Structures are given as C-alpha cells and as structure tokens.
Amino acid sequence: DAGITQSPRHKVTETGTPVTLRCHQTENHRYMYWYRQDPGHGLRLIHYSYGVKDTDKGEVSDGYSVSRSKTEDFLLTLESATSSQTSVYFCAISDGRINQPQHFGDGTRLSIL
C-alpha cells in the first residue's frame, strides 16, 4: 500500500471555525492532490501541488487554501468552515506521469455544524 496518512480521520466542528487537514506521504512523490467526495458528484479536485511551495487550483477551490512546505506534507485549510464544506476529503499522490494512477489516503470525514 502507498504510504499516505491523513489526519484527522474524523472531525466535527462549528461553522466559522478554521480547520486544517493534513496529508503525509512516505513515497517521495512530487504530486499531491486534495479531493472532496459528495453524493452525486464523485470526487472533485480542490487543489493540487506539483512540488514544494508549488500549488494550483482545482475545480472547487473556493473557500480552501493549501500549503506544502515539505515534500511529504500537504495541508488543506478551511479558513472559516461552512456547512457546505461538510464532506469526505481524500488526499492522493502520484509521480505526475499521465500513465500512473493516483493512490489515495483513507479519507477524512469532516462535519461542520
């Protein structure tokens, strides 16, 4: 199994609070991705990173920011959480080649009340 750890695995918080999710990899892959999974939408890309300090927006980036200060860590921050951000969040990694599958962490279930 790819060495990807997401933390926390579950979190319940209140609207308006900041939330940070962490993704840690031991594969030394260059690319890391954050997706959210919602019923009827599959997985949608929030942000991705193609190297330390190099990030780009995905399809649903509004309300989210990311940081990558080390190859192994990719943080997703909700500056002021809203109920619409209740979701399951997945981190994925790859070496960036188009023919390589992305490998996913086990997900973080986030509930915003």
Added chain:
Amino acid sequence: AQKVTQAQTEISVVEKEDVTLDCVYETRDTTYYLFWYKQPPSGELVFLIRRNSFDEQNEISGRYSWNFQKSTSSFNFTITASQVVDSAVYFCALSEPETSGSRLTFGEGTQLTVNP
C-alpha cells in the same frame, strides 16, 4: 473541458449474475488515460485498472473485464459471476495532460450491490 459520465447511479444484482458498469467520457486530448477505482464500504479508494487512448484491446483480470471503445468514447467494466464482496462504489476517471498535473476527472460513481 473534460467530463466523465456514469449514468448508472445504483445497480443491484443477485450473486453470480454478470453486471456491466458504463463509463462515457469527453476530452479534446489525443493522449489520455482512463482509470477505474473501487470504493468498498470501508471507504478507501482502490485502483483497479488503467487504459491509454492508443490501446483498444480489451483486458481481462479474473472475473473483471474492461471494454474500451474509442469510437463511442466508452470504457465499460464488466464483472462476471458477481460476488457479495464486489459490492462497492465504482468510479471511472479520466486523466488530464501532464502539463495540467495529470489531474483526474471522476465520474459520479456507480453503487453496485450484490445480494446473496
């Protein structure tokens, strides 16, 4: 813009039946890859197969087979003699070019339930 459509939201079959999950995609790229992932009830995403745009050979792996048809932009997945352990959500995904980070566009997923 790329798009992946899995029109079957839910499928329910009885064990030992064959079942086909449909995937239709849209892209303007000439080089791309298609993927299938499985998400069992435990929630993790498991990579099943990839296929590149230049290889239209069907692939079989045990009870699983995949039919890629470029002419109809489809990459369908068939499970033969289904088992209860096949119950999961299955996602089809399409890659973007490496210049866009090889990002994946996912379909909405198909919930497969195999009843004993």
